[in-house]
Amino acid sequence: MGLTAYAAGRPSALLVGVPGAAAVRLAAEAEVRRLGWASASSPASASVLVVCGDPGPSLAAAIDAAWNGVPSPRADVRLSSPGTVRAALADVPATLADLPGQRASAVTGSWRPPAAAEPEHGHGHHMTGAVHGLAMAERADDRDGLKLDVLHLPFGPVLPYWPDGLQIRMAVQGDVVQSAEAAFLDPSGPDFWDEPGARRRAAAHLDALARLLGVAGWRAQAERARLLRDAALDGTPAATLLPRATRFARRVARSRTLRWMTDGLGVHARLLARLDATTTALAHLDDPEPLPPEPDVLGVLPSLLAGRDLAAARLIVAALDPRP
Amino acid sequence: METFVAVVALAGLGGALITAVYALSFLTGVRGTLGVAPFLSGGVPREHALSRFHVRWYAVTMVFLAFDMEMIFMYPWALVVASMGTMAVVEMFLFLGLLLLGVLYAWREGAFRWA
Known part of the structure; x- marks a missing residue:
């Protein structure tokens, strides 16, 4: 016991x-x-x-x-x-x-795909019957003109280091994303991060940075971003917060491994911009001037994901960090 | 005769141990097996994930075979190269050059384009 x-x-x-x-x-x-x-x-x-x-x-x-x-x-x-x-x-x-x-209450028994899982489109001609109650994938031309299986995979909402409530339905061939649809599940009320104030804005950036660093596999710095975020929201004075955030930003921006991993996807530039925005917001904590609004990125996400492999797609989602 | 006693004793001991482990599992375990859905971050699968490989992996297989053949021929060659002299070295490098041409061709055709 x-x-x-x-x-x-x-x-x-x-x-x-x-x-x-x-x-x-x-x-x-x-x-x-x-x-x-x-x-x-x-x-x-x-x-x-x-x-x-x-x-x-x-x-x-x-x-x-x-x-x-x-x-x-x-x-x-x-x-x-x-x-x-x-x-x-x-x-x-x-x-x-x-x-x-x-x-x-222990769960036993075998999982069966629900009837709703049947594909609703019947235009394919390569249906070779069902396996475990699930239809086989249909084929379509890939970018090289080869017929390849198309799988429809949902990403989110139950996923670590993923924006809250976001669901992206991807059609993938192998590990290459062919098309994507992004939507938030049941967005309701005003967003927590939309409240005015530089503190809230800096914390929102740090929250997004934690997700990006977590997806990139740098868990230690992701945790550091979260601690900084909590400190920013707790009302820690700017005099102690800013040096910590600057050290964190310098450390992350300097990493060559992170640059190699994320360069060429537009992810590293966004990472640097976000680090910059974080320290700027923290430097102006007591400034009453309102910050410019954040751009809406949910609409452009599908076009950025098409043609990328799944690992790159996750990095791109984390770098853009759409909000409802 | 005594050898057989040892074998039978060992088999009996092994059988008893296995039976004991199964009995322990039967007495303490939860009945039934659990089959769970694949993790699709909260979604349900629409198709079976059994799928055909991309054709580019076949090109990679061919390149692997080229390197593999080099290695296979180099093992016996390494044994005799000292006694055969310069001629063996020249022949082997001609052979390696031929295989390398195949690799270069595969490279030009995009076999190493991973994504």
Whole structure:
């Protein structure tokens, strides 16, 4: 029993953000960090699913699909306000260590694709029957004029280092994106980041930088960006904040590996611009002058993703960081 | 006879251990198996992911074969090159040059264009 309690005290958590409710996600991230829990990259490696906000119907359906992939013992936490985070996460180890309860609710049985998964377009002529109830992929010309399988893959909303609530439906051949449609699932109310103020703007940039660095695989600096973001929102005086942010920006901008990885995609230029915008916003914390509005990038995203491979596509999404 | 006693004892011990592990799993495990959907970040798959390879991987296979053939012929060559002298070295490098032409051709055709 002691061993179960020990293991249940250190679960790995998968956080799902809800558009507009970034405040809840920030509180949950901070609490997960304080508790020393690991962050999971997929439902299969998670034991706690933390939903940060009140999802609308289509986001809730996606969260349910992800929840079905979390193996027992498991716990799901639904947070609706930042104030409830600490108490809700404190209950998780007890839920995970409750062996009779976990046993009774343990998931068994094989997953079957729902009937809705049938492709609705019937113009293909290479349907070679179904495998496990799923149709085979249809073929289409690729950029070299070869017939190749086309897979339709959704990216988001339950994905680490991904904008809250964003879903991009991609048609891919091999690992090359042929076309993409981007939309936010159930965007509701004013966005947390849209509130005026240089502090809020700097924090929004740091949040986006954390996502980009996380996708690029530089987890240490991603974590640093998150700590800086939380410090900016907590009202830390500019005199202590600015030197830290400048050091962080210099460190990230100087990295040759990061430049090699992201150059040629337009990602590195955007990274540098965002680092610059962050330090500028932090330098003008007490300036009452309103900042220029952020450009809307959701519309141009599909055209930028077409022709890229999936790794580049994720970097581009993280660099543009669209918002509802 | 005594050798067989040892073999039978070992087999019996192994069988007992395996049975014990299975019994432990049967007594403590949760019934049934869990089959989960592929992780599509909250989506459901529309097609089966079983798919054909891009034709460019076949070109890469051919290039691999070119390098592989070089290696296979170099093993016996390395044994006799000292006794055969200069002629063997010239012949091998002519052969390597021919194979390298194939690699260069594949390169020109874009076999190394990864993405």
